[in-house]
Amino acid sequence: MKLAVIGTGYVGLVTGTCFAETGNQVTCVDIDERKVEKLNNGIIPIYEPGLDVLFNRNTAEGRLKFTTNLAEGIEGAEVIFLALPTPPGEDGSADLKYILKVADDLGPLLKQYAVVVDKSTVPVGTAEKVRNMISKGAQVDFDVVSNPEFLREGVAVEDFMKPDRVVIGTQSEKAKTVMNKLYAPLVRQGNPVIFMDERSAEMTKYAANAFLAVKISFMNEIANLCEKVGANVDDIRRGIGTDSRIGKRFLFAGIGYGGSCFPKDVQALAKTAQDNAYDFKILKSVMDVNAQQKSKLLPLIKDHFDGNLKGKTIAIWGLAFKPYTDDIREAPALENIRALLSEGAKVTVYDPEAMENVRNLLGNQITYAHTSYAALDDADALVIMTEWPLFRTPDFNKMNLLLKNKVIFDGRNVYELDQMKEVGYTYYSIGRETVMPEVHQSA
Numbered sequence: 001m002k003l004a005v006i007g008t009g010y011v012g013l014v015t016g017t018c019f020a021e022t023g024n025q026v027t028c029v030d031i032d033e034r035k036v037e038k039l040n041n042g043i044i045p046i047y048e049p050g051l052d053v054l055f056n057r058n059t060a061e062g063r064l065k066f067t068t069n070l071a072e073g074i075e076g077a078e079v080i081f082l083a084l085p086t087p088p089g090e091d092g093s094a095d096l097k098y099i100l101k102v103a104d105d106l107g108p109l110l111k112q113y114a115v116v117v118d119k120s121t122v123p124v125g126t127a128e129k130v131r132n133m134i135s136k137g138a139q140v141d142f143d144v145v146s147n148p149e150f151l152r153e154g155v156a157v158e159d160f161m162k163p164d165r166v167v168i169g170t171q172s173e174k175a176k177t178v179m180n181k182l183y184a185p186l187v188r189q190g191n192p193v194i195f196m197d198e199r200s201a202e203m204t205k206y207a208a209n210a211f212l213a214v215k216i217s218f219m220n221e222i223a224n225l226c227e228k229v230g231a232n233v234d235d236i237r238r239g240i241g242t243d244s245r246i247g248k249r250f251l252f253a254g255i256g257y258g259g260s261c262f263p264k265d266v267q268a269l270a271k272t273a274q275d276n277a278y279d280f281k282i283l284k285s286v287m288d289v290n291a292q293q294k295s296k297l298l299p300l301i302k303d304h305f306d307g308n309l310k311g312k313t314i315a316i317w318g319l320a321f322k323p324y325t326d327d328i329r330e331a332p333a334l335e336n337i338r339a340l341l342s343e344g345a346k347v348t349v350y351d352p353e354a355m356e357n358v359r360n361l362l363g364n365q366i367t368y369a370h371t372s373y374a375a376l377d378d379a380d381a382l383v384i385m386t387e388w389p390l391f392r393t394p395d396f397n398k399m400n401l402l403l404k405n406k407v408i409f410d411g412r413n414v415y416e417l418d419q420m421k422e423v424g425y426t427y428y429s430i431g432r433e434t435v436m437p438e439v440h441q442s443a
């Protein structure tokens with residue numbers, strides 16, 4: 001099939017590349033000229049494991065193309081995906097200006113029947129708005145379908161190629177046939193394509209993200225209580241996760257969720273509730289808990305240094321909002337770095353992928369180390385913000401030679417408590433006892 005994907009951000013690029021991989025002819029359109037130029041030169045602007053292999057194959061074999069020209073991009077396309085940003089507006093609702101602008105531009109450009117697909121995360125009622133906008137200029141028949149995307153950054157290719165499910169909101173039989181044909185190669189593993197009306201499909205996306213955010217915030221609250229009663233949140237996670245009704249995933253306590261989706265989508269769903277005079281109490285709590293959780297480590301760090309961080313050097317491992325991505329949108333690390341700086345601390349950071357993005361944001365306010373160990377040189381403490389695998393099994397002897405004090409504040413529970421006792425570190429983590437080195441009495 002011939003497809004167009006409008007927007008080459010995370011979702012657009014993965015959607016375009018994966019559909020090219022299943023044999024479709026895909027043209028991706030973006031207004032960002034520099035991005036399109038890079039893509040045309042084989043440079044992928046995001047870090048996503050496995051994407052390069054598919055991207056290189058499909059561009060080389062001519063199935064994946066990029067342009068800044070919308071008319072050229074959609075020429076002959078049977079399906080047009082809108083993978084455009086929906087950032088939070090001032091009142092927390094999803095800002096639809098990018099989507100509606102492209103819908104407005106599309107109308108007069110349609111030359112034959114096409115299925116226009118909302119792939120972006122959009123509030124209930126958006127498909128209707130997009131339809132109305134396109135109708136103003138369109139001379140041909142078209143359908144608008146809601147097909148929310150559930151991929152996770154870092155495992156996006158895997159999630160897209162082997163989706164747990166595909167949700168398609170439409171009541172048009174013609175559009176259903178087109179979408180079924182398109183997704184057939186991806187869902188042959190037995191995972192379903194679930195058809196529903198477009199409003200329910202739009203709501204499904206928000207319900208999924210909000211539910212996962214509830215799960216994380218619930219575990220963060222259990223962790224906070226564990227600290228007070230002397231229990232271990234990781235044991236609780238194992239203890240409840242084995243119950244198939246609860247499930248093992250998304251139960252990891254930490255310094256809060258970040259990223260480009262959970263914070264904005266929970267906020268947008270809360271706004272939808274508010275606009276419809278519904279008091280969605282759980283969502284408000286989830287946002288409160290997450291805000292509180294993100295700033296959980298700072299008081300511990302301050303207390304450890306007797307309330308004064310002036311002149312102290314804090315090393316930070318991990319900047320991305322989670323491992324396997326260079327994305328720093330709403331990353332807890334950023335908020336913590338700013339708080340440490342405002343306390344007068346010096347900050348040295350290391351992340352395997354996200355350093356360049358942080359440098360563009362914070363410039364020379366902080367120091368960027370070339371390796372994880374270099375970040376520790378002469379630092380007073382280590383803070384872990386992202387659980388990159390690289391940080392899991394460090395050489396503690398090497399660390400001892402670099403760090404001024406054997407103290408770690410771990411926002412992601414990367415180490416076992418026994419291991420920390422063995423290496424003699426003061427170790428603060430989330431929802432577990434604080435490990436203090438044993439004091440050996442001389443005879």
Ligand SMILES: NC(=O)c1ccc[n+]([C@@H]2O[C@H](COP(=O)([O-])OP(=O)(O)OC[C@H]3O[C@@H](n4cnc5c(N)ncnc54)[C@H](O)[C@@H]3O)[C@@H](O)[C@H]2O)c1
Nearest residue numbers: 007008009010011029030031032083084085086120121149
């Ligand atoms: N990032 C994720 O993991 C993820 C996963 C599922 C769903 N989503 C949703 O998908 C949507 C897109 O997210 P993203 O992270 O890919 O966004 P993004 O901000 O990374 O990328 C959006 C792209 O759209 C381009 N663009 C803006 N206006 C345009 C126009 N008029 N014509 C052509 N291109 C234009 C931008 O230049 C940019 O390259 C959002 O609604 C998001 O909530 C994101």
Ligand SMILES: O=c1ccn([C@@H]2O[C@H](COP(=O)(O)OP(=O)(O)O[C@H]3O[C@H](CO)[C@@H](O)[C@H](O)[C@H]3O)[C@@H](O)[C@H]2O)c(=O)[nH]1
Nearest residue numbers: 149150151152153250251252254256257258259261321322
């Ligand atoms: O047990 C857990 C799991 C995740 N997180 C945090 O939650 C955030 C989001 O993680 P994840 O969901 O893996 O990343 P995203 O790439 O933002 O993916 C989410 O948001 C996307 C955009 O809507 C959806 O498509 C995905 O299904 C949904 O998982 C990160 O800060 C994680 O550190 C935890 O704190 N504990």
